[in-house]
Amino acid sequence: MRNFNEKTITDAVIQRFSSSTDPRIKEVCTSLVKHLHDFVRDIRPSYEEWEYAIDFLTRTGKICDGNRQEFILLSDTLGVSMLVDAVNNPTEGPVTQSTVLGPFFVEDAEEFALGANIAGGMKGLPAYVSGSVSSEDGSPIAGAAIDVWHSDDAGFYDVQQLETLGGNAGRGRFYSDENGKFHFWTIKPTCYPVPTDGPVGEMLTAQGRHPWRPAHLHYMIQAPGHRKLVTHIFDRADQYLDSDAVFGVKDELVRDYVDQSAGVAPDGTKRDAPYCTITYEFVMAKKAARAA
Amino acid sequence: MRNFNEKTITDAVIQRFSSSTDPRIKEVCTSLVKHLHDFVRDIRPSYEEWEYAIDFLTRTGKICDGNRQEFILLSDTLGVSMLVDAVNNPTEGPVTQSTVLGPFFVEDAEEFALGANIAGGMKGLPAYVSGSVSSEDGSPIAGAAIDVWHSDDAGFYDVQQLETLGGNAGRGRFYSDENGKFHFWTIKPTCYPVPTDGPVGEMLTAQGRHPWRPAHLHYMIQAPGHRKLVTHIFDRADQYLDSDAVFGVKDELVRDYVDQSAGVAPDGTKRDAPYCTITYEFVMAKKAARAA
16 A cells, blocks of 8 residues: 555556446546556656656646637547547448547537528638438438538638637538538638647647648538437548548548539529539438337 | 558557657657557547546646646546656665655745744644755765645645735745754644545546545755655654555655654754654765766
8 A cells, every 4th residue: 555666556546446436437547547557657757758748738728718629639639539439430331431520619600591601701712512411221311400610711710710700600500401401602621730839739740740631621410310420521632631630531531622613503593703512411320229 | 541440540640750850759659649549449438438538638737827736636646646756766775765746846935044934824733844865875965955845734735725824834945954954843734635626636536536645744855966856754643644645655754743842842942832843864866977
């Protein structure tokens, strides 16, 4: 119970969890301590390195606010978010592949009617985005809640430039129609670096990595009886598809933006300038039926 | 470069460090990703558990300020601080054993002359604290900088009650005299719970653990040519010596507070009420000589 050395301390800590009444807490904390202590024994940090780690984590917490989540970004850039995604989602079958949530999701985004333009003050090539939501059995899902958010043509999200934009932009919630279809207007997003002015940027520099993510539209789709789907649709023309800073690219999620000339758009509106179109057919997994 | 699954993502992340020019960064980050990913594969967290972890870490950062370091407390209570201590310090030989720094150290504490009373506004049994500082070869170290800090008789540090105390108390820096000796007055500290009003308290409750630390005096001693010594002197009468919330107790660091009647104290001052005495002979490790 005293005089622990680097070999005996791990069991001593784990033994302290013996009074926990929650088996999952006990399981998670036991595994955490084993792996964390193995890591420390492996790298044998100096005090200065330990102090740096404490300071790094503290600064990572401090920089978080309602519009920025640096710990999610840390999880993303260390591949943890995609690993959590992988252990929670099947990689085969008809269901649309998932990918990271990312740090720029905002709860309770503004709702729009289908066909609305969510570009707000964002500049860029107009894009007509459409798609459908169906269940894994092939039936269309009406009324699915579709959250969409994306960067502008300079790679910034609305929450990174709220003062300039005067509010949210490139972000909104739609509901699929009676046939499971949806469409809206916005601008074509571009690739962008994850924020590098915080601890994660410091880490990427030290690791000799670039901070870029390939251009994508974020989607979060929710429908009764189905598992929440969090994913992106990537631009096939992007140069960073094979070096995404957060390891999120899956071939199945890559699509073409098709350039279109001025004229009548698919929704019947008249466009007097070129635009582009992109579409995706989302397939949602059914939730396992609850035992009676 | 895409379509990572739970088996392939670890190597993909590690491969990104190949351009780092710092071999230690590469080594630490590679080990971190291996162990962190092993942990995730082991526990297979749900999204809700991952979100809880992100939120827990964020709150741990947010609650830190100049007087509170919750990430150090997290490191302490998971046994990581004592493990870092163990990999950095020999456990045999004449040198005084080290233990955790703890979250309540304050840089640049006020300096006092030997014999001063640092109790400030703290209540408790007066204590005459004395000791010596010598090198591992037995020679006394004059002018060693001795930082001391401790809780009051209710278990609170000054920085937890600055408004009530009106400033620092139970904290100060002394310098050993020409014979390596030191002495000062303060009050006898008591056992105390680590702060439980933050994320670490939440964790301890979930783990079914008590938050108590046995009573101790913190010491940080620094002298030219010697390794910084960070340690505690524990009270042999304490009930928590065998269940310290941060795993810091070593037998060699346990001493008696000896009760004394009113009368002439060891420094020649006249005491008109009972007090106690405690002493310790610190031995510092020499720094390895730098290669010519």
